[in-house]
Amino acid sequence: MASAAETIVDADVRFLPADQAIRIEGAIGARFDADVRAALEAHPDARHIVITSPGGMRAPAMRVAELANARGLTVRVSGRCASACALLWAAADRREMTYDSGLGLHRSGLDPSLGLPDVLRRRIMARNDRQTDDVLRNAGFPERVIAVGAATPAESMSWFSPYELQTGGVSFVLLDGTGHAAALDIATGHVLTGATVAR
Numbered sequence: 001m002a003s004a005a006e007t008i009v010d011a012d013v014r015f016l017p018a019d020q021a022i023r024i025e026g027a028i029g030a031r032f033d034a035d036v037r038a039a040l041e042a043h044p045d046a047r048h049i050v051i052t053s054p055g056g057m058r059a060p061a062m063r064v065a066e067l068a069n070a071r072g073l074t075v076r077v078s079g080r081c082a083s084a085c086a087l088l089w090a091a092a093d094r095r096e097m098t099y100d101s102g103l104g105l106h107r108s109g110l111d112p113s114l115g116l117p118d119v120l121r122r123r124i125m126a127r128n129d130r131q132t133d134d135v136l137r138n139a140g141f142p143e144r145v146i147a148v149g150a151a152t153p154a155e156s157m158s159w160f161s162p163y164e165l166q167t168g169g170v171s172f173v174l175l176d177g178t179g180h181a182a183a184l185d186i187a188t189g190h191v192l193t194g195a196t197v198a199r
Contacts, residue, residue: 008056013039021048021076028056028084033063040071048096050076055083058108058128065091076175077101082157087132090139095172097162099182099191104157105149108132142168 011026013035022039040046049068055061061084068075075092077085082104089095089103097103108128116124129150136146145160145168152158162174166184176182176191183192 010035011053011056015039015043015046016050019048019050020046021050022046024049024051024053026053028053028061028088030057030060032057032060033067036064037067040067040073046073048074048076050078051081051085051088052077052079053081053085055085055104058084058087058131061085061088062091064088069093074173077103080104080159082106082159087135090135090141095139096175097165097172098175098179099162099177102159102161103165104159105132105136105145106152106157107150107154109154140170141165142170144168 008027008029010029010031011024013022013024013032015021016023022036022043024036036049049064065075065088067073069092072094073092074094074096075089076096076098077089078098078101080102081089083106086103086105108125133146133150136149145164148158162172163184166172166174167186173181174184174191184190185192
């Protein structure tokens with residue numbers, strides 16, 4: 001039986017010249033960081049990583065966050081970004097979200113086909129959960145959001161809007177429908193089109 005790591009179809013990674021962005025769509029598999037690194041080496045003028053992903057493997061996601069930080073790149077969530085994708089975004093120093101995007105959090109899980117003893121399995125998942133909580137806290141996520149994510153089973157997902165994250169104190173640039181930095185009406189949660197903020 002193939003392991004989950006072997007059956008993940010790796011994300012599509014491509015360069016968008018008009019946006020000076022590396023566009024990532026799909027799951028985070030074992031090749032993820034190598035694919036992103038190769039794209040960045042081929043396109044050193046890239047300024048952003050734009051990602052839509054259901055998640056996947058933690059370690060490659062964290063390596064891409066480190067790579068983005070080392071190169072001063074902004075990581076932008078466009079659409080849904082869950083699990084390891086959310087961890088990547090939270091670990092990035094420079095973050096953006098489109099107004100219609102969402103971040104998904106849950107407890108960590110491990111591929112059952114690994115055949116790990118239950119004690120070791122629980123220990124690894126507890127370590128992963130602590131790492132996730134630390135990354136989220138360092139990114140300014142409120143304790144309420146961290147607690148909801150920690151209480152969500154690995155096979156489920158709790159979703160958070162840009163409004164919930166920004167009003168909770170998470171620092172990022174919100175983008176409107178035209179891709180420009182925009183302000184958020186805290187009272188209504190509406191994006192104020194035409195109202196720009198410093199990037």
